[in-house]
Amino acid sequence: MFCPRCLLGGAWSYLPAPQVSEWRDPHPSRMQMPQGNPLLLSYTLQELLARDTVQVELIPEKKGLFLKHVEYEVSSQRFRSSVYRRYNDFVVFHEMLLQKFPYRMVPALPPKRVLGADREFIEARRRALRRFINLVARHPPFSEDVALRLFLSFSGPDVQNKLKESAQCVGDEFMSCKLAPRAKDFLPADIQTQFAVSRELIRNIYNSFHKLRDRAERIASRAIDNAADLLIFGKELSALGSDTTPLPSWATLHSSTWGSLKQALKGLSVEFALLADKAAQQGKQEENDVVEKLNLFLDLLQSYKDLCERHEKGVLHKHQRALHKYSLMKRQMMSATVQSREPDSVEQLESRIVEQENAIQTMELRGYFSLYCLHQEMQLVHVYLPLTSHILGAFVNSQIQGHKEMSKVWNDLKPKLNCLFAGPSGSPTPPRLPQDGVSPR
Secondary structure, X not given: OOOHHHOOOOOOOOOOOOOHHHOOOOOXXXXXXXXXXOOOOOOOHHHHHOOOOEEEEEEEEEEOOOOOXXXXXXXXXXXXXXXXXXXXXXXXXXXXXHHXXXXXXXXXXXXXXXXXXXXXXXXXXXXXXXXXXXXXXXXXXXXXXXXXXXXXXXXXXXXHHHHHXXXXXXXXHHHHOOOHHHHHXXXXXXXXXXXXXXXXXXXXXXXXXXXXXXXXXXXXXXXXXXXXXHHHHHHHHHHHHOOOOOOOHHXXXXXXXXXXXXXXXXXXXXXXXXXXXXXXXXXXXXXXXXXXXXXXXXXXXXXXXXXXXXXXXXXXXXXXXXXXXXXHHHHHHHHHHHOOOOHHHHHHHHHHHHHHHHHHHHHHHHHHXXXXXXXXXXXXXXXXXXXXXXXXXXXXXXXXXXXXXXXXXXXXXXXXXXXXXXXXXXXXXXXXXXOOOOOOO
């Protein structure tokens, strides 16, 4: 007999839970028992990144007779494929992943388009979809699933139905994995403590990376804003130098000076345009190499947090309902025995109690398997942690390269300022500015 106090939970699949004797192996060639302790993973970040790189690009044209929609070109290096997908195709694919892998980190999708979505929203969603599909394509169990292959390579007219057909009569990972009934045997004795500590660690890491991402966004945004300001600054200098308003008679003594000044100011716009271009390049580079990678890691961390929520909420809800139902059945059985009811009704109640015991036993097995998967997913998060050094390296290199290139343009610009300070003899005489900001007497 099972022990209710030992029940551990997890997210439940959308399919009926199998009995222990009903285990089946739909893919025997893929489900070989691994050597050693299968709980422990040995992947490196480079191995995960090398699994695939998927590009998601926006297709300019909008199709549809009445309701216009955005379409994406999804290209996979691994499958050497290029297919067209709509946002709703991603939604169905996401649902299939949750159905087949309820105990794994399934990244969230960006929100559905709202009415009157602007270009900025569409671009942000494209980036989010690219992060989603790359995290999925590099996740070990997902990368070997037929649903991923279909999504990335099927070029037929209705990929959504094809995805749904592939999930029919298959069951979730708990039903197809030979290790599921034995998951408890591989778990450490203090798994619940480890789960609590890991969850707190991920929460702290997520909060810190969220702040880093926000600051990186501001830094990149400032570079782009700086580029716009530099460009306008240069245009205003050019406009000032191109002014054709005649000088008044009382200023004719200085007409030659103003003419040379205008000529010099007009020529400075080229350098300021170049400075603006360098600043914009730096901002865009930091958006792609720093902010986007931080967002990728945040998406991964959020998917682990979501998995923990599914584990706990599923445990509490299913566990309490099953035990409550079992308790009611036991009371009915005791009452029927005391009242000496008909043998048939007592036998039916006994049969229902046995069925409920089997259901709770299956829940217990699913609970252990959920903890087993959580332990592995936590290991995957740690595999991604070295991405931090890649992000910092990209940020430092961008700052060094950006300042180096802009410094060169500033230095090239400086000699052109000499004519602005030309004295009566034509020699450069830069004005002296007061050190304390107060005009000399």
